[in-house]
Amino acid sequence: NAQLNPTTSDLSPPPTDHRTLAQTHNLFVTSPYSPGSPLILPNGAYVFQKLQAFLRAQYPQFGFREVITPIIYKKSLWEKSGHWENYAEDMFSVQGRGATSQIPEADGGEDGEFGLKPMNCPGHCLLFREEIRSYRDLPVRLADFSALHRNEISGALTGLTRVRRFHQDDAHIFCRPDQILAEIEQTLKFVGMVYNTFGLGPYKLLLSTRPKDSFIGTVEEWDRAEEQLTKALNNTRSEWAINECDGAFYGPKIDIILKDSNGKEHQTATIQLDFQLPQRFDLQYQASPEELETGSQTSMDAGLDPALRRPVIVHRAIYGSIERFMALLIEHYAGKYPFWLSPRPAIILSLSSDPNVLEHVSRIQAVLSGLKPQDAPAASLPSSPKPLPLSTIHLPVDVDTSDRPLGKKIAEARVKKYNHIIVVGGKEVERGTMNMQIINQPNEEATVEMMQKILERDLTEKEHS
Amino acid sequence: NAQLNPTTSDLSPPPTDHRTLAQTHNLFVTSPYSPGSPLILPNGAYVFQKLQAFLRAQYPQFGFREVITPIIYKKSLWEKSGHWENYAEDMFSVQGRGATSQIPEADGGEDGEFGLKPMNCPGHCLLFREEIRSYRDLPVRLADFSALHRNEISGALTGLTRVRRFHQDDAHIFCRPDQILAEIEQTLKFVGMVYNTFGLGPYKLLLSTRPKDSFIGTVEEWDRAEEQLTKALNNTRSEWAINECDGAFYGPKIDIILKDSNGKEHQTATIQLDFQLPQRFDLQYQASPEELETGSQTSMDAGLDPALRRPVIVHRAIYGSIERFMALLIEHYAGKYPFWLSPRPAIILSLSSDPNVLEHVSRIQAVLSGLKPQDAPAASLPSSPKPLPLSTIHLPVDVDTSDRPLGKKIAEARVKKYNHIIVVGGKEVERGTMNMQIINQPNEEATVEMMQKILERDLTEKEHS
Ligand SMILES: [Zn+2]
Numbered sequence: 001n002a003q004l005n006p007t008t009s010d011l012s013p014p015p016t017d018h019r020t021l022a023q024t025h026n027l028f029v030t031s032p033y034s035p036g037s038p039l040i041l042p043n044g045a046y047v048f049q050k051l052q053a054f055l056r057a058q059y060p061q062f063g064f065r066e067v068i069t070p071i072i073y074k075k076s077l078w079e080k081s082g083h084w085e086n087y088a089e090d091m092f093s094v095q096g097r098g099a100t101s102q103i104p105e106a107d108g109g110e111d112g113e114f115g116l117k118p119m120n121c122p123g124h125c126l127l128f129r130e131e132i133r134s135y136r137d138l139p140v141r142l143a144d145f146s147a148l149h150r151n152e153i154s155g156a157l158t159g160l161t162r163v164r165r166f167h168q169d170d171a172h173i174f175c176r177p178d179q180i181l182a183e184i185e186q187t188l189k190f191v192g193m194v195y196n197t198f199g200l201g202p203y204k205l206l207l208s209t210r211p212k213d214s215f216i217g218t219v220e221e222w223d224r225a226e227e228q229l230t231k232a233l234n235n236t237r238s239e240w241a242i243n244e245c246d247g248a249f250y251g252p253k254i255d256i257i258l259k260d261s262n263g264k265e266h267q268t269a270t271i272q273l274d275f276q277l278p279q280r281f282d283l284q285y286q287a288s289p290e291e292l293e294t295g296s297q298t299s300m301d302a303g304l305d306p307a308l309r310r311p312v313i314v315h316r317a318i319y320g321s322i323e324r325f326m327a328l329l330i331e332h333y334a335g336k337y338p339f340w341l342s343p344r345p346a347i348i349l350s351l352s353s354d355p356n357v358l359e360h361v362s363r364i365q366a367v368l369s370g371l372k373p374q375d376a377p378a379a380s381l382p383s384s385p386k387p388l389p390l391s392t393i394h395l396p397v398d399v400d401t402s403d404r405p406l407g408k409k410i411a412e413a414r415v416k417k418y419n420h421i422i423v424v425g426g427k428e429v430e431r432g433t434m435n436m437q438i439i440n441q442p443n444e445e446a447t448v449e450m451m452q453k454i455l456e457r458d459l460t461e462k463e464h465s
Numbered sequence: 466n467a468q469l470n471p472t473t474s475d476l477s478p479p480p481t482d483h484r485t486l487a488q489t490h491n492l493f494v495t496s497p498y499s500p501g502s503p504l505i506l507p508n509g510a511y512v513f514q515k516l517q518a519f520l521r522a523q524y525p526q527f528g529f530r531e532v533i534t535p536i537i538y539k540k541s542l543w544e545k546s547g548h549w550e551n552y553a554e555d556m557f558s559v560q561g562r563g564a565t566s567q568i569p570e571a572d573g574g575e576d577g578e579f580g581l582k583p584m585n586c587p588g589h590c591l592l593f594r595e596e597i598r599s600y601r602d603l604p605v606r607l608a609d610f611s612a613l614h615r616n617e618i619s620g621a622l623t624g625l626t627r628v629r630r631f632h633q634d635d636a637h638i639f640c641r642p643d644q645i646l647a648e649i650e651q652t653l654k655f656v657g658m659v660y661n662t663f664g665l666g667p668y669k670l671l672l673s674t675r676p677k678d679s680f681i682g683t684v685e686e687w688d689r690a691e692e693q694l695t696k697a698l699n700n701t702r703s704e705w706a707i708n709e710c711d712g713a714f715y716g717p718k719i720d721i722i723l724k725d726s727n728g729k730e731h732q733t734a735t736i737q738l739d740f741q742l743p744q745r746f747d748l749q750y751q752a753s754p755e756e757l758e759t760g761s762q763t764s765m766d767a768g769l770d771p772a773l774r775r776p777v778i779v780h781r782a783i784y785g786s787i788e789r790f791m792a793l794l795i796e797h798y799a800g801k802y803p804f805w806l807s808p809r810p811a812i813i814l815s816l817s818s819d820p821n822v823l824e825h826v827s828r829i830q831a832v833l834s835g836l837k838p839q840d841a842p843a844a845s846l847p848s849s850p851k852p853l854p855l856s857t858i859h860l861p862v863d864v865d866t867s868d869r870p871l872g873k874k875i876a877e878a879r880v881k882k883y884n885h886i887i888v889v890g891g892k893e894v895e896r897g898t899m900n901m902q903i904i905n906q907p908n909e910e911a912t913v914e915m916m917q918k919i920l921e922r923d924l925t926e927k928e929h930s
């Protein structure tokens with residue numbers, strides 16, 4: 001493994017591009033029929049879903065509840081939200097085809113034109129308005145994994161990083177002005193917890209403050225909000241900086257800038273305050289006794305009944321775009337995924353084409369995949385299938401029963417970076433055991449424990465080294 | 466509970482409409498901004514996701530792997546598949562807005578027009594073509610929960626049953642002609658297993674055969690396929706019938722017709738053979754030695770290299786539209802969901818506003834929700850959050866700490882059909898226990914067991930009766 005151009009040991013080699021790794025690990029493909037919308041293969045979908053499931057498992061402790069909202073809304077919604085005008089270049093429009101597009105809408109809408117959603121916020125505002133909210137109901141925290149579409153120029157499209165169709169781990173927090181600090185603090189903790197789980201970082205937090213010229217609300221309201229964000233940032237242990245006057249006209253924000261192993265910076269998570277959408281959608285809640293007593297009112301509340309207030313919206317995403325986050329992780333792990341996230345947790349290689357060996361391979365695959373208890377008879381398809389409980393842990397365990405030499409099969413399995421390589425030959429059939437070569441991995445202990453449980457005996461040191 | 470118009474005990478009353486039940490149980494709402502695309506509320510999203518998770522848990526045992534495919538494809542794909550012409554009325558077209566829509570596509574496509582997908586098949590055909598397939602690789606089974614859009618006339622839109630946006634538990638099986646029987650048999654078993662789990666049925670299986678006039682392929686090929694479907698149907702224990710000449714021009718199919726408690730029939734699952742798409746997308750695999758030996762070739766293989774064959778596609782969905790299936794279940798259960806599916810598994814009612822009682826309510830909520838171990842101290846928000854493992858079972862346990870009379874709170878909880886109603890007062894705080902009223906439910910045993918585990922003691926008969 002001589003290197004022609006050795007570099008200093010301080011500089012790690014630049015990570016392999018995620019598109020190259022995607023080929024080796026069968027993660028996704030692109031098609032000229034869907035520029036900017038990659039087709040995610042089973043291995044990629046497995047990683048995608050584990051990322052989604054991981055976040056979902058955290059939502060209850062942070063008080064988020066998931067909703068499922070439309071992909072297309074009438075043009076009139078996007079006019080109300082301001083996107084139709086301000087986001088025109090980035091949006092796709094949708095229309096019925098054929099005769100149905102000629103029929104006037106029966107349900108009161110005059111427009112037959114729809115917008116393909118670039119973000120979830122307007123839909124979530126509709127949901128907030130569905131009930132009369134009391135100050136006690138706040139914060140309302142709605143999460144949404146919907147597909148989003150933004151019309152990027154085709155020349156700019158790249159793998160999973162510059163796409164037209166993507167999914168965010170999106171959420172909107174509708175809260176009282178006095179709840180901003182607590183919500184931002186919790187969100188920053190959530191970010192820290194997630195990035196720490198994946199071993200990503202260090203990251204920098206960037207606060208963008210009130211723009212110089214055009215902004216909504218008053219200077220005092222911005223100062224108060226920025227003060228809360230500053231306090232929340234000070235309470236984290238992360239490095240943070242100010243981007244003076246770089247906030248959007250509708251509110252200040254915090255961006256999370258991640259440095260990869262190569263020093264390259266990626267903007268991932270974002271936490272954005274919004275004083276505008278609550279006004280555009282006329283969102284309101286019944287003020288608390290304290291709010292009534294102090295007569296607290298902001299410029300957002302102008303024109304409202306004195307007993308009502310407008311909530312503030314916090315737009316937030318922890319991964320940001322799941323596709324982009326996946327691209328980052330693909331390069332970060334370079335195929336060596338932690339066991340729980342790995343689309344290739346294990347492969348079983350046959351040492352010969354002996355029918356007994358092949359049957360043993362199938363049996364071990366079924367057991368390790370979570371499809372069969374250890375004492376079940378071998379059979380390729382269940383004759384009278386029983387529903388498996390939702391709690392079943394399925395592992396996509398592969399097999400290689402080709403009649404190529406074992407060395408070749410092992411070499412290929414290594415290139416594919418299986419977490420565990422299991423070789424089954426005649427001896428294993430006799431003994432009913434497995435000969436394993438375990439590639440060093442996080443969570444290895446848990447796996448060995450699992451395999452020991454399946455085999456109902458301790459594995460010797462030799463077997464897993 | 467006197468009835469003004471008593472009916473015979475044989476006839477159960479017609480089920481309450483799912484739209485009415487959706488209001489009582491906060492399942493979904495509709496909006497004039499998104500006709501035909503309901504907004505699914507947290508409770509509805511919970512049921513939706515459990516349905517999805519249940520099917521996902523079964524996929525490995527039936528050999529399906531999930532993919533994530535685009536929502537919009539270029540017009541040219543839909544022209545290739547035939548949908549652009551034959552499905553025109555039902556499809557939405559998509560275009561970029563503003564200046565970006567004027568820029569010619571850099572990636573070789575001449576069309577700036579897209580179609581919003583009404584079905585997943587063309588995308589799955591692209592995936593099948595990504596690799597050179599051998600006869601050994603078949604069947605390839607791809608599953609997809611993507612959002613689909615079909616342009617129904619707005620006057621026809623109803624709740625979750627007649628919609629424009631929906632999700633199928635869609636899958637496509639790409640198999641050899643000699644694998645049709647086994648695949649259909651497995652699929653029918655899958656259907657039976659799922660419908661049995663929900664206590665749905667009886668259902669009728671309906672085989673639609675070769676149309677009289679226009680069909681692709683030869684009469685012999687249809688006969689052979691229909692013979693396999695007939696054999697598979699005979700092997701089930703369900704009632705089945707023939708719908709002579711009612712198949713599509715591209716292949717025979719089996720529909721599953723479900724009878725609800727009111728005798729009304731619903732078409733839900735479908736299994737459809739397709740001899741056409743494999744030709745349109747030029748799908749091929751390397752023939753097996755047997756296929757080469759017998760020189761087996763069908764009209765689908767015309768023009769192919771003699772060593773290649775075309776696969777058959779089986780389109781199949783077990784639930785069908787998840788939205789429509791949910792509507793069926795909403796009426797079927799009328800709010801009394803089985804515990805594992807219930808968006809309201811338990812509610813805790815406070816007997817007083819004593820701070821100790823309220824704290825105890827919070828603690829029990831956190832423990833039953835799966836957020837805290839039983840010995841954790843009470844605190845509303847985690848100060849230093851730890852990631853919860855993916856295997857954590859979260860229950861959306863509600864509380865009612867309003868200062869209304871207990872009778873009112875219990876009555877409301879009953880209307881909302883919580884599986885378990887737990888009352889906490891001063892005595893419970895002292896003893897550290899719960900006073901429970903458990904509504905009779907399937908899976909009750911599991912719940913009581915769980916609660917006993919949490920309380921670390923046996924519940925008396927009185928406590929859960
Ligand atoms: Zn937003």
Ligand SMILES: [Zn+2]
Pocket residue numbers: 584585586637780781
């Ligand atoms: Zn299909």
